[in-house]
Amino acid sequence: MKLEETAPAAAIPSPVAPGERGGVPVTVWIAMAFVVVAVACALFGPRIAPYRANEQDLLLGTVPPGGDHLAGTDLLGRDVLSRTIVGARTALVGPTIVAVGAFAIATVLGLLSGYIGGVIDSLVMRWVDFMFALPGPLIAIVIVGVAGGGFWTAVVVLVVLFTAPDTRIVRSAVLEQRPLPYIEAARTLGISRSRIMFIHILPNILPIVAAYVVLDFAFALVSLAGLSFLGLGVSPGTADWGRMLFENRTILFTTPLAALMPAAAIVITAGSINIIGDWIYQRMSR
């Protein structure tokens, strides 16, 4: 689980190759299709799923795929397919809060730090540097674990960890806007600093922020799944992809799908969102 920084890879833009211009690439279409499926599962999961996600059938126990249970059942006789479908909800809700929350805080800090500068800037940047010097993901594991775990603890810790790299991104975007004529014009007109920051600069940096929110989302998904995989994220019993992996990796030999399905769900969803995020990023930076 790469908990730290923004998706580190996201920080390095891939330059656009000539062939990549033009319409929407096939990979992005496929990725969008997967995301639509995941969102549908998150919204209507309990209605789509063939069984109730937490319905146990202890007498049935673990059954292999096929028959009534397309993907088999886990140790408690719960339907793996249903749990994977319903699990889309925690898989998407957590990262949404992390990505949006971290960027909301980072936008305010980045605007203040980049536009006003001075003491605020050095304080904010000192803090960002400090966060960068830490092995973030390990800190997350330890803090979430010691604080007693749980979904919300994990979300809050990740918001704090994600805010530092996000602030750096927003700040550098603000610094690019600062010398532009429209800012000078606004200042000459005597428009207040907060108005310049939030009404004039903010809309201009939003597109690039949006691309990073998408990339952060994918990274948060993987991170939260990682915490759940270690038994520290969502509470026991929740239908969650990371948690399912944690619970079902012991039955990999008998009912492999019970662990492979949530693993595939994590990789496909995070991968699709990363592909879309990369694509948005490239369009924005043209």
Next chain:
Amino acid sequence: MKGERLWTYVLRRLLVAVPLILLISLGVFALVNLAPGDPARALVGSRQATPETLAAIREKFHLDEPFLAQYLIWLKAVLTGDLGRSIQGNQLVTTMIWQRLPLTVYLGLYGSLVALGLGIPLGVLAAFRRGTEVDRAVVTLGVLGVSAPAFATGIFLLYVFGVMLNWFPTFGQGEGVVGRIWHLTLPAVALGVSVMGLVVKITRASMIEELLKDYVAFARARGLDRRRVTVAYVLRNALIPVVTAAGLIVVGLLTGAVLVEVTFGLPGLGSLLVNAVTQRDIPVIQGIVLILAIFVVILHVLIDVLYTLIDPRIRFGRVEA
């Protein structure tokens, strides 16, 4: 840069690292207070807590003293190499870490070999075939690598190569050098792949940037062999960003190692940390986090120094570091 200036630079960076490490140690110590409820109870862990044990713990960890005094007592012990004893099993934390460290080091080295050995060539290949199917395939592979957490990759590898094909062992760490390499192959691949995506992305981006520079066109126009230009000039310059990203890569490897060790049931530092976290074994957690955090801080200093050494522009003071 003259040798003397380099040394002052190293010294200055190390001096900056000292307050950082102190700050980290304060945070690590404060972990006791982070656990919900009474710190004494947290230090009992999951054992039975009688009033007598609680009182004994309070005495032993100086919990009745003010926070700062507790911290100073702890810090003094840490500075003499005493990280305390585990709550579970009463072993010395330093001994436990020593026992587990080698496996994690092997795994990390093996994993970085996979990440760099696959990532750099793939990134270079994609840069040369920019805009083609090959490029797109490598980029997509890189994105999947970034998106696939080490534990998910690990489960797939375990299933395909351990269960289906039965090529590799599914648990244990092996005996002797060959046995160890044998047992660590799947974990190392899972670990390496999780970091490889990042390496591919950086290598590709910086290779593309470098290939477009005038000196490459000039060298080619002068009739220099393409391969020679690539290896001697372009690759050397293009790998500088990879070195700069070494911090990210190592942190990625550390996190990955934790997940991989848990996935494959390997007795390394990572699984020790996770066990300690699950059992709320505070002294063990503190010891491991402190050592890993200091390692990362010192690594960052080393990277900065290395950076000035390999980039002559910085060495000669033409670019602000």
